[in-house]
Amino acid sequence: MSYQSVFGATATAAINGGAVPLSSYNDGKAIQTMATVLCCNCGAPIDGTLGISMCYDCVKLSVDITEGIQRESTVNFCRNCERFLRPPSQWVAAQLESRELLALCLKRLRGLTKVRLIDAAFIWTEPHSRRIKVKLTVQGEAFANTIIQQSFEVEYIVVATQCPDCAKSFTANTWRATVQIRQKVPHKRTFFYLEQLILKHNAHRDTISIQETRDGLDFFYSQKNHALKMVDFLSAVSPIKMKKSEELISMDTHTATRSYKFTFSIELVPICKDDLVCLPKKIARAAGNIAQVTLCTRVGNAVHLLDPETLDSMDLQPATYWRQPFTTLATSTTLTEFVVLDIELTGVERGKYALAEVTVARSSDMGRNDNTYFVRTHLGGILHTGDTVLGYFLSNANFNHELWDTLNQNNVPDVVLVKKSYPNRKKSKGRNWKLRRMAKEYNEMEDSGNSMSAKQRQIEQDRVERDYELFLQELEEDPELRGTINLYKQPNSQVAGRQRQPQAARMEGIEGGGEDEVSEVDGVGDAMETDDNDGHAAESEFDEEDDDEDSLPEVGLDELLDEIDELTLEDAYVDE
Template identity: 60%
Template sequence: MCADCVRNEVDITEGIPKQATIHFCRNCERYLQPPAHWVVCTLESRELLALCLKKLRGLNKVRLVDAGFLWTEPHSRRIKVKLTIQKEVFASTILQQQFEVEYVVSGMQCEDCAKVMASNTWKAMVQVRQKVPHKRTFLYLEQLILKHGAHKDTINIKEAKDGLDFFYSQRSHAIRMCEFLAAVVPLKTKASEQLISSDIHNNTTNYKFTYSVELVPICKDDLICLPHKLANSLGNINPLVLCTKVSNSLQMMDPNTLQTAEISCTAYYRTPFTSLTTVTSLIEYYVLDVELCGPRRGKYALADVQVARISDFGKNDTTFFARSHLGNILNPGDHAMGFDLGRANFNNEAFDALNRNALPDVILVKKSYPVRRARNRGRAWRLKHLAKEVEDGMAPRKQEQERVEQDLEMFLRDLEEDPELRSTVNLYKSDAKPKKDAVMGEAEDMDEDDFPEVRLEELLDDLRIDDGPDANADADAEVTEQA
């Protein structure tokens, strides 16, 4: 027989279906690869073509020569593939034939999306709390979570009073989150479980696990009066100290002697204490004179500093002498933030046991940059934030919103002024251009070169590898951006 007669007599496409169905999840935009694996494929990609060919039965009995997509309307939920196959029909006779296969894209919800959409599907929850009057620690903790990708297994994040709630579909993911938090901040964890259902015939139970994580109520730049026994165990350090750093332990320093001490998480909860006052009580001072009078340790140097309250200018000539660790940082004419112990009233047993006559009137904490506040100019960098939901019945009020904005501004200034703190988080380039506003008052006479600035080489480009619509969806679901 000639080739045309052989083609009329024999159909090598017999047994290969001309129509098939593939399942697609609209929420995460993934395709089902049987039996239970979901993969990300863009339209007319090699991955989608391989998935379509695996759906056809009978292709293993013929030789596949070529396969390609035929154009279809993207919203038609139809995918057409043109195939070219060969098969030996008689001895030394090979027949080649082309045909089309139409795939119907059927909607189906994957298991991961079903758990997120349905109620009461979380398996474990991590409740992170810290009872302090500001959110600086949580803002820093949020940046650490984003940098290390510790939130990748969460199915939901809710903002609650004094903290955050992380929800997980597996208990192991919640335990991993608790281990990460314990590695970056001092805390204590308490676990509890709730019985949801049980099957006495199969001897199986269903539990929900809750991990309560409480961070120590101590933050950077807090003024602390250590208990007498704890101060003696730390090298007989002066009980009145400043908290200079919070990591997996607490770093303390005596501003009068530059003596430092490290308090581990175990030691803290063996002898717990609270802060005398926080950064919300700082008062701005004007530096009149600085005289170095002691040793240097790292970036700190001991000095006698003469200061006056900014609020006293034009009213009185009251000045104060303070022994400070900022000898290398402060110069006459600068502004500094400090605690006014002369007018303070603390309800603390350890502080009441101290000799009040030997206490200084002022404890300086850090240098202040009033021109930065006067300019109120935009920043050339920004941070990313977690996509959080507000807890039911916790609608933010105007005063609460203003307090959150103040805490965020304070945290951003800390990043500008502390290069060591800035190196632990990711900063991204911003499209906003800095404003060049006029500076009012005495700020015009100050040297702007002394301002802390974030260098361009410290910023990251917020690049996204766009492999299709799924990439943008995943990126938007992970974080929300704020300039």
Template identity: 50%
Template sequence: MEYIPQTQQQLILCCQCGTAIAPNPANMCVNCIRGVVDITEGIPKHVTIHFCRNCERYLQPPNYWVNAELESRELLALCLKRLKGLNKVRLVDAGFIWTEPHSRRVKVKLTIQKEVFTSTILQQIFEVEYVVSYQQCDECTRVAAQNTWKAMVQVRQKVEHKRTFFYLEQLILKHNAHKDTTNIKEVKDGIDFYYTNRAHAIKMMEFLAAVVPTRSKSSEQLVSTDIHSGSSSYKFSYSLEIVPVCKDDLVCIPNKLAKSLGNISPLLICLRVSNTLQLMDVNTLNVADIQTTAYWRTPFNSLASAKELTEYYVLDVEPVGPTRGRYVLADVEVARSTDFGKNDTTFITRTHLGALLKAGDTAMGYDISRSNFNDDNFDAMDRAALPDVILVKKSYPVHRKKNKTRQWKLRQLAKEEEEMAPRKQDVARLENDYEMFLRDLEEDPELRSNINIFKDTNAVAKAKKSQYAMAVEDEMQDQDEDGEEEEEDFPEISLEEMMDEMTLQDDETFAEEDTDDVMY
């Protein structure tokens, strides 16, 4: 066996303290190297970061504000970006040191490495303290100040009710189209939306034009001019006028327009309103779609709205054959509810509700025989050929009388009301319009499919108690006090269509506009 002698490692003395160490290019021990060289030099130990208390965002210079929770990855990245000189060393590890949430101090522990001499790498751990300073962001400043908006969208409709804006409000909430607004103000004939950016106002205009037929006008106002730099500041105003024709309205279109639509009858009812007007002839089930440009080329107004509907009692229904989707053409014998049992006045009319009506039901329609319309297009028609009654929809009076509470509710926009307090008659009219809107949602499944409906937990609990009380009285289950049976085919909103109420923050994304929505 060959003997291999073991060579002992040669040691040298540190040139600073004389400690025996292994040879290295610096000829110094680790403690002396740390005392002589500071690799954290040039990296600040105290930094100020700015925080907006209104929107709870941090400033990322030069002018970008970001959302970040305490001890989150976003806040850590923001803190590291604020450190100057960090690019000259190698960052090994970084983490937060716990501090009181209200102390306005954020501490970060950093581990860095740097080559101080040839083949000599030094690692060091140190702390950086960040002082949170309050500063209001530009957007919150504009919101807090007055008359600082840059763009405004004025939405108007010249009708007697607010049901159109109730539906638009639900569409805006569903698609989160109001996320960029600084203020929403409710006025007499519509709503005003205020923005700090012109592009956001144009985006709202495009959204509204995709769901309702509108025409727009724009204007600009000079605010200030800098003659030295040649720059100017403007305020932009966009006015949108919605077509004054709503769902279930009775219209009489010009003869020229009727001929261009396949020689359809001029007297029609508005069946559906999206970005086009869908009108139906109840005598033939013919449907005409009027584009927005075609309407404004030959505009026309409604002869009567849903507030002028008359209640009729259905005596007999006889289908005549043609069908179009859920609509069936039928001849119906009706009598006014006010005349029923008092005289023998009845009417036989043709309607598109043959699949919904049966003897004993009630329906809402327009009383043409007693109406006097101030319209040139209607005056040009032959009055002898006009029907006495035009039925529009089926009604459920008994169900409305017995069931006054709803197990669902809708969200609402945070709108600023007018400075002057509304009159009592205006408040009553607004409540009546909102009640009609809620009834239409219950009776029209196609309409409520475009909006979000939320469960009302309080109403559900009350409904369970009332059901228990009604179960005790067996006599009241099938008939009410007047002996009228409740409508069995009432289209109630099922629990599957309701959403659990939750608070949605700014992380909602703007959904794509649905151009097939219904408007009133």
């Protein structure tokens, strides 16, 4: 700000003994001039009509308009939810050096209302110092009709504390709403997939606790609106039925204020991927007269069913199912292994499915009898002669199902092929990818009520681990299913950067590998040196195993995400 803008125009006439003429003549015309005085400190001429005795620069040096404004203050930060306290009791989320954090810091500063704020900006500080520095520029009136501008710094100390919401999350029975998800199926693969969808969309952000039960998951919330958001998300990604209930906790008789606990009971449709479904006649006719015996190929917000003999498909909506609910005919736990003896494509294709006529035989019948079965399948695009495939063996099946008894058995196929199998898959094979998991607590009250023994708990744990391994295998086999969730690179994995090489190249470069690889190849070498015939057999077995590994489904590196450990605000303020 210039001297002229604050004190007015300076005198242009010469000063003679401190006396300045008020007027002068130019070509006979009187020109009015301004009276000036000298500054009492530096002697600079200033406007004498303002009634001050110092120039602008001297006023800035002698007067402090920031007096009374705090130079140090504190801000409260919650480590759990990473929010700052906005007085008196509001907790808001704000990133470092953001507009929200700057507004919060300015509101915590006392004495700032006495001056006019012109500018405010952050000064970078080391994150681990627990300090936030802000540079402020203000304007204020030093004397009458005298406005000056000054800048100063304010330092804020970040105090780690715990917000009331996080305090409630560590206390039992403090929730106000809960979402209970259940599905009446003998496995947990559906909940593994649902867990990955929740993690991808960050739908569990507002939960204060997650409990795992034998039949599903329980999500607890401090507010009803948060539970309703979870219900909306579940209805968008899966076929559900919802029931709501509420429980009165307390009531104020003077103000008629009531406090409730809300429970949202979610039931998933008990139809999973690869299940064999027998539709009621009414639903089958309404869907274009599709066959009653169908195969479930995918479960989204609706159940996608496919007739493997004609490639006709339909979407079973949740509302349609719950009007006339029915159970599945068979689940993937009853699949039988078959061997493909002959295959011929029919030329009919719909999407990723290709109709083919296949001759198969049960793997258990190989070498015992000559029973073969001629079927039509939707897997013509991936099956070849000699492959093994899993399917439902219906020729001698006896289902205790009311819809099965109403079917015309002449129209029921002998075998329904479901998916290609990989019998040489190694269960302990290292994967170059991994999945994130939610932090869940197990509900021990349910087990204590059922009085489960230690052996039963171990059996239950083994079943869950087996279901999780099957879920991982499904992800490897189905690229469409992998596209709906996030897969992350496995850190420090030898499989991630390993390129497949020929057998000779592997044996030459095996010296740099691990001990397991060395022992495996040494065993093959010993067998080759012992006997030529045995050596050829071992070599052929090695080649066969190598070919089987090459044919196994794998997840490409281009489908994996880097697991970046984001530096959260809590970590930024941790002392070194």
